[in-house]
Amino acid sequence: MIAITVYQDADGNKTGFSSEGHAGFAESGYDIICAGVSALVINFINSAELLCGAKYSLDTDQETGMIDFRLEEPATGDVALLMESMILGLKGIQKDYGNEYIILNFKEV
Known part of the structure; x- marks a missing residue:
């Protein structure tokens, strides 16, 4: 299963996300x-950087499917x-294929 956690501040502004695992579909x-x-x-990360000039940190591990993306500013x-x-x-993928393969959570940080 792919577990995705979207990070947000107390005002609901998104500050990053982490994704880990493989769907196993x-x-x-x-x-x-x-x-x-x-x-x-990957398209979000590339677009945020190349089209918007967003500053961020990124950590990845291809073996586990982990991507940890953190914006410097919300x-x-x-x-x-x-x-x-x-x-x-x-959310569309989760709705179509179910929580057995992908789960999306939101966490205040």
Whole structure:
């Protein structure tokens, strides 16, 4: 299962996220859930950096599927919109395929 935790401050502003695990929907290379989650997450990170100039820290581990992304400042403007778009896509995958493969949580930090 892929576990995704979205971090937010007391005002609900998103500050980052972590994603860990593999969906286990199909064998490696054929898992459409892992591919969908990866596309959404990587596209968000690339877009936040290249299109919006967001400053962040990033830690990854390909073996475990871990990605830990932390913004230096809470998301605002275009970065906030991009993050909400990523979350919308992740919720769609969760709705279509269920909590057996992907779980999305929100945590105040």
